[in-house]
Amino acid sequence: MKTRAAVLHSMEHAMPYRDSLPLKIETLELEAPDAGEVLVKVAAASLCHSDLSVINGSRPRVMPMVMGHEASGVVQEVGANVKGFAPGDHVVFSYFPACGCCAHCGSGRAVLCEDGAAANGAGTLLNGARKFTNGDGERLNHHLGVSGFSEYTVAVPESLVKIDPELPLEIAAMFGCAVLTGVGAVVNTAKAEPGKSVAVFGLGGVGLSAVMGARAVGAYPIVAVDPLDAKLELARQAGATHVVNALADNAIEAVREITKGGAAVALEAVGSVKVLENAYAATARGGKTVSIGLPHPSQQLSISALSLVAEERILMGSYMGSAVPKRDVPRFIAMYQNGILPVNQLQSKRIRLDDINAAFDDLHHGKEVRQVIVFE
Template sequence: MVRAAVLSEQGKPLHVTEIVLPEPGPGQVRVRVAATGVCHSDLSLANGTLRQPVPAVLGHEGAGVVVSVGDGVTRVAPGDHVLLNWAPACRECWFCASGEPYLCERAADAAGVPHATLADGTPLYPGLGTGAFAEETIVPERGAVKIPADVPLAQAAVLGCAVLTGAGAVFNTAAVTAGQAVAVVGVGGIGLSVLQAARIVGADPIIALDVHEAKAELALAQGATHFVVSDDKAPKAVRALTGGRGADVAFECVGHPAAIRTAWSSSRRGGQVVVVGVGSAKAMVEFSALELYWFGRTLTGCLFGSTDPDVDVPRLLELVGSGQLDVGGLVTSTTDLDGIEAAFEDMRAGRGGRTLVRLD
C-alpha cells in the first residue's frame, strides 16, 4: 500500500488515500517518487477540461528512484534515478519513424490502462500514463528516463514537463536565434521556462505578458527584459518595445483564446506565433481570412516542446550543470500530497510559478 492523491470524479477535489500497486509486469517499471511538479494540465484533467478515465492518480511531472522492474526491461535497473516521461514514444509508428516522437500515436496508451487499485479493488488509472501524485507509481519502460544520480531529484522533476515543453518550444519548435524579439504570454511554470530559454539563446528584447501584474518580478528574474500587463493595450506596448513592428516570435503559454489573440497581435508581420498552452476543445479562436493573408504570420501548435526526452533531457541537464538554466527558479512553493488542492487554487488565481510536491 502507498499513499496517493486520487481523483474520484472530474470536477471534484482530490483526496489522499492508500492505493495498491502490483509488481511491475513485462516492460514496466516501479518508481518511488521523490518530487512532482503541479502542472496546469493536472488541473485541466481534474476539472474536466481534458478527458481522463476515473478514478485516477494524477501528476505527470515527476522524478524518483527505480524500485523494481518487470521482465524484459533493459533501459533502467533498481536504484537508478529517473525522470518520468508522460509521452513515451513507441519508436515504431509513422511519426516516430519520421523524426517526430512528440507526436507518437501510441504515447498516450498507458493513460487508458489501470495501473493500480483502490483498497476495495476498484481499478485506478494513471493520469497522463504517469500517476505521479503518489509515493510510488508504475510506468512503461520508456516512461522512465535515466538521469545521473548526482542530479537532485527535486530539481529534475520540473524538467519532465515545464522545462521540456517551455525550453523545447524555444529551442526546437521556434528555433529562436540571438537578437530576435520574443513575447511570452502567460508567466506560469512553462512561461518561465520559455523566458529562461529565450535568455539562453540571446533573444532581445524578451517581453513577458501576464494578466497578473504581481508576476512582473518573477518574470524579470527569469529572463524577461520587460513586463507588460496582458490586456487589450498589450500588443501596442509590445510593438513600442520592438521598433513598432512586434515580436519576431510570440509564445502563448495559457491555452485561452484571449491569450492566443494577444500573442497573435503582439507578433510582427511575418512573425511566428507558437501556441504552447493546453486549451479546451470548446474554446474557439477566430481569425479573419484577410488577417491570415495580410500579416503573413505562422501559427504553430507546440506539443511537449517538440522534444525527444532521451535526447533533450541530457542537453537540458548540461545547461543546468553550467548554471545557464535555473530549474530551482521555476519553483515558487513546495507542499506535500495534502497540499495539491491548494496548489490548484494558486493556479486558478494566477499566483506564483511551479508548486513542487515533495514525497521524499
C-alpha cells in the first residue's frame, strides 16, 4: 500500500530547517504485515527532542529513516500469530520494543532489553524487518520501531499498547514518550516520596511531565528551572510550587534555598552535560540526581567523585522512565482521566505533515512544547 511519510536521508543539516528541509515528504510503499506484525493507521504523532537529536546528529541513527516515535493510531490489520490486538483497537506506540523474555525483561527492566536496543540501533522492527520502500526500490529504516511520521506504519506487538478508545488519540500520542519518560523518571526511577523536594531542570514535554509526576506523588516543594519564562508559567500550571529562571546568576543557590539545602531528587531533562552538572549541584546530601535527557555521545560529565561517597549521593540514568509500557501507559492514562496528570497542557498546537521542518525549528528554539501532527 502507499503511504506519505517524512523521511530523513542525512543528519546535520544547516538551520533553519524550513530552508534546508532535512525531512522530505515522500510517498512510500509499505508492505502488508507478515506473521507477528500489525498494520496501524497513525492518528497523531508528536514532535519530540529525541527526533530533533537525530536530525541534528547528536543522536546518530542509520539512514535513510522514516522518522517519528511518539504516536498513536488505530489497528487496521494483524498478521498471523498476533495475539491481543484486532482491527479497530486504539494503540499507543512504545519506542523501545522489549522482547519480554530476557533476564532484564523478566526483572521488570524492559528498557535494558538487548534485543530491543539492537533492533533500534539497526533501524529495524524487533523481528529484524524493514517494511518501507521508496520509489527507487530502496529499503528505508524504522525510527525506534515506530516511524510515526507516516500515515500508515507496520509494527510488532511489542511496540504497541492497547488503550481506552475513549481517550482522544492526539492526547494519547504523548503518553508514548513525553509522559512515559517524565512521569516514569519520577515514579519508577527516582521513586520520589510525598513531602520530599523535587527539582526539574528543563521544561520541554518530558520536563513538564516530570513536574506533573512530582505533583502526583505529593512531592513538596516542586521547583522548575528553565531559561524561558513562558515555560516556567507552564510549569506552574503543571504543578510546580516554585520556579527559577536558569539564566539568573544564583539559580543553583535559589534551588538549594527553596529546598532547604538541596533537592531530594533533581532531574535533568535537557540532554546537556552542563545542565546535568547544575542539577547535581542542586541536589542534597543523600539525594538523587536523575539524567533523563540524551546528550551527544562525545559529552563527558565531570563531578566530584568524593561527593558520591562522603555525601552518599546517587547519580542515576532514566531511559523511557524506567517503564514497562504495557503496565505504565494504561496507569498513566488512568491518572490523566482522573484529573491527576494534566497531560492536555503539553499540547501546543496541531500541525500538518508538510509543515514538519518549520515545526522542528520552533521546537529547537523552545517556542513549542508538543506540536502534534494529526492525520486525517
